[in-house]
Amino acid sequence: MSIEKVGVLGCGLMGSGIAQVCAQAGLKTMVKEIDQKFIDKGFGVINKNLQRAADKGKITGEKKDEILSNLKGTLEFEDLKDCDLIIEAVPELLDVKNGMYSTLAGICPEKTIFASNTSSLTVVAMAAATGRPDRLCGMHFFNPVPMMRLVEVVKTIATSQETIDSCFEFCRKIGKSPILAKDRSGFIVNRLLIPYMLDAITVLEEGLASTEDIDKGIMLGLNHPMGPLTLADFVGLDTFIEVCDIMFNEFHEKRFSAPPLLKKMVLAGYYGRKSGKGFYDYSGEKPVPTDLGI
Numbered sequence: 001m002s003i004e005k006v007g008v009l010g011c012g013l014m015g016s017g018i019a020q021v022c023a024q025a026g027l028k029t030m031v032k033e034i035d036q037k038f039i040d041k042g043f044g045v046i047n048k049n050l051q052r053a054a055d056k057g058k059i060t061g062e063k064k065d066e067i068l069s070n071l072k073g074t075l076e077f078e079d080l081k082d083c084d085l086i087i088e089a090v091p092e093l094l095d096v097k098n099g100m101y102s103t104l105a106g107i108c109p110e111k112t113i114f115a116s117n118t119s120s121l122t123v124v125a126m127a128a129a130t131g132r133p134d135r136l137c138g139m140h141f142f143n144p145v146p147m148m149r150l151v152e153v154v155k156t157i158a159t160s161q162e163t164i165d166s167c168f169e170f171c172r173k174i175g176k177s178p179i180l181a182k183d184r185s186g187f188i189v190n191r192l193l194i195p196y197m198l199d200a201i202t203v204l205e206e207g208l209a210s211t212e213d214i215d216k217g218i219m220l221g222l223n224h225p226m227g228p229l230t231l232a233d234f235v236g237l238d239t240f241i242e243v244c245d246i247m248f249n250e251f252h253e254k255r256f257s258a259p260p261l262l263k264k265m266v267l268a269g270y271y272g273r274k275s276g277k278g279f280y281d282y283s284g285e286k287p288v289p290t291d292l293g294i
Contacts, residue, residue: 001111001162003170007032007083009100011042011073014117015089017145020046023070024146025174030080031073039073046071049146081107085170087139089117092242097121098129105131113163115139119190120246123183124156133158137167140187141176143235151176156183185250186243194247195255197240198262200228204279204294205261211279211289229279230287233272241266261292 005028008019015031019042022029033039050064059067072079077100080086086104090096101114114136116123127133138154151171155164164180171178181187186194200214209217215227232240241258248256265278270290272278280287 001084001113001166003084003113003166003173004028005030005083005085007080007086008089009086010089011038012089013143014141014145016042016045017143018087018089018117018141019071020049020067020146021174021176023067027070027174029071030083031071032077032080033073033075036073036075039075043071043073077103077107080104081109083108083112085113085115085167087115087117089141092118092121092246094121094125097126101126101129101136102131105129110135113137113166115167117141119187120185120243122156122185122250123154124158127156127158134160135163137163138181138183138187139167139171140181140189142189149175149177150189151178152181152187152189153178154181154183154187186247190243190247194244197228197232198244198255198257198259201232201262202259204229204292205259207294233278233280233282236272236274237262237266237278238271261294265292 006022008015008029008031011019011031011033019029019031031039031042047068050059050067053059054061054064086108088097088100090100097116104114110132112135114130116126116138117140118138119140123136123138127136130136133156136156137159138152140152140154142148142150153164153167153171168178179188203209203214204211211229215230218224218227241262244256244258269275270277273282276282277290279290281290
């Protein structure tokens with residue numbers, strides 16, 4: 001099935017990014033939120049991204065207007081009824097996700113594909129709520145969505161091959177490179193990434209190296225664009241620990257268990273960039289390592 005109209009549930013960091021790349025690909029894109037202020041904020045970010053691209057000569061002013069004309073916001077599920085694909089990008093709360101799928105199942109035609117942008121939950125846990133488990137898959141984008149090319153397409157035991165094929169075609173249409181993953185918590189990337197990041201926190205906690213030297217070592221030694229502690233701040237330590245907890249509960253393996261330092265930082269409200277302080281303090285002109293009393 002060719003996907004021409006897309007619905008996006010959520011207009012936060014991930015939802016707005018997904019909506020932007022869909023609109024840039026010429027797809028009519030409807031974004032659903034619970035409050036107009038979230039739509040305004042997300043669309044404001046999209047507008048700034050496109051204006052930056054126009055200022056750099058990457059797109060024309062006319063192209064920017066054309067992209068924005070492909071975007072619409074709504075507070076009503078009913079406005080998603082004629083979407084070919086609906087991508088859910090809301091917080092990692094299974095009850096919230098399933099409530100949305102249940103509502104949409106009674107509105108959308110059988111052809112509509114549902115996809116979850118979950119980064120850690122098992123996708124099949126949402127299958128019953130959709131009423132069409134063969135038309136449900138995972139579609140895990142990476143942050144920032146307009147820049148990151150990868151999408152993990154997740155096949156559950158009930159997902160049809162037709163659905164996977166349609167989602168692969170869609171990903172390529174919006175300029176992404178899809179890879180196929182089985183439905184296990186964390187999929188491919190987070191299954192490998194989370195233990196690595198937790199190990200970096202443990203190295204800091206045990207006093208083996210400083211915050212700056214851990215990040216510098218990985219950047220220069222492994223040629224990563226940013227170190228693991230900077231990355232954790234970028235993701236958000238509150239979000240990061242939620243993903244760790246979900247994966248630990250799934251596998252019961254110590255390598256997914258959040259170390260005490262991470263737990264203490266989240267309890268103290270040190271969430272990273274979003275709160276102004278995490279492994280680094282962002283209150284000045286440039287980030288400096290936070291004094292964590294180690």
